[in-house]
Amino acid sequence: MSEYWKSTPKYWCKHCKTFVRDTKLETANHNASPKHQGNLKRFLRDLQRNHDKDEKDKERAKSEVARLNDLVPGKRSQIKSSPAIGDKPRSNFSRNKAPSTSEVSELQRKQNLAQLAEMGISIPSEFRADMAMPGEWQTISEKVIDPIKVEIKPEITSTGRRKRKLDDGETEEEEERLISNKRKSNWKLPYEDDDNELNALLMTTQFKKKIIKSESPTT
Numbered sequence: 001m002s003e004y005w006k007s008t009p010k011y012w013c014k015h016c017k018t019f020v021r022d023t024k025l026e027t028a029n030h031n032a033s034p035k036h037q038g039n040l041k042r043f044l045r046d047l048q049r050n051h052d053k054d055e056k057d058k059e060r061a062k063s064e065v066a067r068l069n070d071l072v073p074g075k076r077s078q079i080k081s082s083p084a085i086g087d088k089p090r091s092n093f094s095r096n097k098a099p100s101t102s103e104v105s106e107l108q109r110k111q112n113l114a115q116l117a118e119m120g121i122s123i124p125s126e127f128r129a130d131m132a133m134p135g136e137w138q139t140i141s142e143k144v145i146d147p148i149k150v151e152i153k154p155e156i157t158s159t160g161r162r163k164r165k166l167d168d169g170e171t172e173e174e175e176e177r178l179i180s181n182k183r184k185s186n187w188k189l190p191y192e193d194d195d196n197e198l199n200a201l202l203m204t205t206q207f208k209k210k211i212i213k214s215e216s217p218t219t
Contacts, residue, residue, distance in 0.1 A: 015039035071107075 010019040013030065016039050020030045030036055113127055128134065 015043055 009022040011022050012018075013020050013036065016030075016036055020026055110130065117133070
């Protein structure tokens with residue numbers, strides 16, 4: 001008979017997320033370990049918390065259903081008024097008026113439009129005023145401009161400035177200034193004629209010296 005080796009089976013602990021040997025001693029040691037005990041308590045706390053949350057959600061759903069049922073038209077609560085001492089008995093009853101169908105539909109329509117606006121969907125312009133939302137751009141009036149009657153403004157270049165129109169008094173001052181400048185240009189200083197005569201005299205003396213030198217005999 002041939003011999004063979006068989007491994008010890010293991011099981012998966014979902015609380016500790018690890019494998020444990022499936023023996024009596026290993027299982028007892030693992031269950032008594034602080035790690036397993038802490039994970040087990042945490043699991044029970046999460047389970048209780050989820051259960052409480054589910055109960056609260058159910059109660060909230062019931063209250064919402066009851067609120068919606070109260071909004072349905074046709075249901076009216078009749079309360080009989082008790083007569084006071086010394087007052088005559090009243091035959092009619094005080095009734096709480098339920099909202100009409102038009103009021104309920106208007107309320108639902110506004111709620112639906114508010115949800116659509118939160119989702120980023122464009123709201124029609126006729127409903128924007130009820131929800132205090134800005135409307136679309138509208139053309140109030142148009143003005144047609146005739147291109148023939150448009151005044152053509154002179155172009156202003158960056159190379160110079162436009163000269164403004166002169167008044168009558170300014171034109172006379174401008175003419176006098178030009179005449180005075182012309183007279184000043186014709187004026188000559190007294191020493192300018194002396195300089196010209198001196199230059200002419202020097203030129204003639206130099207010319208005579210050159211002629212004399214050219215006529216002297218060579219030695």
